[in-house]
Amino acid sequence: MRIVIWLAFIGAIGLVVWGAFSASKNQGDSTETGVVLGVDAVTPGDHTMGNASSTVEVVEFSDFQCPACRAYFPLVEQLIADYGSNFKFVYKHYPLPQHAHAEEAAYAAEAAGLQGKFFEMYRKLFENQLDWAEKSDARELFIGYAKEIGLNIGKFTSDIDGETVEDKVEDDHSAGVRSGVRGTPSFYLNGKQIKNPQSLEEFKSLIDKAAVQP
Amino acid sequence: MRLHTAAIIILGIAALIGFADALYLTINAFANTVPPCLIGGCEVVTTSVYSRIFGIPIALFGALYYVTIMTLLVMHVDFKDEIKKGKILVTIFLIVNAGALVSLFLVALQLFVLNAICQYCMISALASFIICATLWHERWRTCNCRAEWSS
Numbered sequence: 001m002r003i004v005i006w007l008a009f010i011g012a013i014g015l016v017v018w019g020a021f022s023a024s025k026n027q028g029d030s031t032e033t034g035v036v037l038g039v040d041a042v043t044p045g046d047h048t049m050g051n052a053s054s055t056v057e058v059v060e061f062s063d064f065q066c067p068a069c070r071a072y073f074p075l076v077e078q079l080i081a082d083y084g085s086n087f088k089f090v091y092k093h094y095p096l097p098q099h100a101h102a103e104e105a106a107y108a109a110e111a112a113g114l115q116g117k118f119f120e121m122y123r124k125l126f127e128n129q130l131d132w133a134e135k136s137d138a139r140e141l142f143i144g145y146a147k148e149i150g151l152n153i154g155k156f157t158s159d160i161d162g163e164t165v166e167d168k169v170e171d172d173h174s175a176g177v178r179s180g181v182r183g184t185p186s187f188y189l190n191g192k193q194i195k196n197p198q199s200l201e202e203f204k205s206l207i208d209k210a211a212v213q214p
Numbered sequence: 215m216r217l218h219t220a221a222i223i224i225l226g227i228a229a230l231i232g233f234a235d236a237l238y239l240t241i242n243a244f245a246n247t248v249p250p251c252l253i254g255g256c257e258v259v260t261t262s263v264y265s266r267i268f269g270i271p272i273a274l275f276g277a278l279y280y281v282t283i284m285t286l287l288v289m290h291v292d293f294k295d296e297i298k299k300g301k302i303l304v305t306i307f308l309i310v311n312a313g314a315l316v317s318l319f320l321v322a323l324q325l326f327v328l329n330a331i332c333q334y335c336m337i338s339a340l341a342s343f344i345i346c347a348t349l350w351h352e353r354w355r356t357c358n359c360r361a362e363w364s365s
């Protein structure tokens with residue numbers, strides 16, 4: 001009787017573990033989510049990396065304070081380093097309301113963008129997310145990053161509070177809403193939302209497929 | 215002190231559902247994916263700053279919590295010694311009450327701070343509340359509970 005109880009217990013645990021892993025795996029089997037990028041979501045003012053003339057376009061809606069976006073940051077960096085000539089990468093802001101400094105971080109990146117250093121600030125923000133995310137006032141750190149990447153600080157501090165950057169972030173967010181973004185990061189491959197790739201190889205393979213089936 | 219068979223079944227099923235749910239969330243947390251949701255809000259909750267403690271997904275603590283409850287429950291059923299049975303029951307009771315308080319806090323976080331509901335988190339909270347309520351019911355059911363439950 002005792003053995004039966006323990007065997008049943010171990011069996012039940014094993015079954016649940018198997019079920020949970022299978023469910024997680026199956027959820028990644030279908031690549032597309034059925035959600036499509038909103039009309040005019042990508043604009044000429046967007047910040048891009050990779051091959052601007054490529055027929056393959058990856059759009060990411062992201063939030064600088066989101067832990068999952070930070071987790072995807074090195075993967076995207078590696079993807080661009082390895083595969084940048086095969087696709088165009090577009091970064092769009094989608095600051096989530098529960099992240100206190102997400103909007104300000106997006107403004108900081110846009111203010112750096114006005115001096116041609118959007119992605120330099122983008123890297124600083126993701127690399128140091130854990131430092132500024134919990135601060136009650138993150139502005140000082142953002143100014144520090146601006147100094148490190150060689151921005152004109154007077155212009156940066158003026159731009160970060162300006163309407164230009166606010167409007168750009170708001171436009172990106174609206175584009176995200178039109179595109180059915182429900183969380184960050186959300187990736188769109190040639191206009192179709194994809195389930196977040198689990199590895200660099202998976203991402204590369206999706207780009208390869210998109211290149212032959214545009 | 216023995217738990218009623220019906221109570222053991224309810225506790226076992228609730229803990230098993232809670233474990234499956236928390237494990238699924240843990241796997242998604244480590245894979246940096248948001249599980250598919252019938253109601254919006256999973257992504258807000260599962261990617262929020264409150265979803266991890268020192269970088270460890272809260273869901274992992276949940277999965278360990280339910281495994282602990284199930285293990286202690288099986289030990290309670292298995293052990294012949296009434297004193298040992300009672301002690302295990304008291305341990306389960308203490309852990310479960312703490313677990314229900316944590317669940318209550320996490321539900322409040324979703325409702326009042328994040329303003330978003332994650333269905334998986336609510337299922338886990340429900341399992342936790344059912345376990346806690348069942349044990350309190352068992353405690354009230356037994357007339358001579360004081361000596362056995364508080365020892």
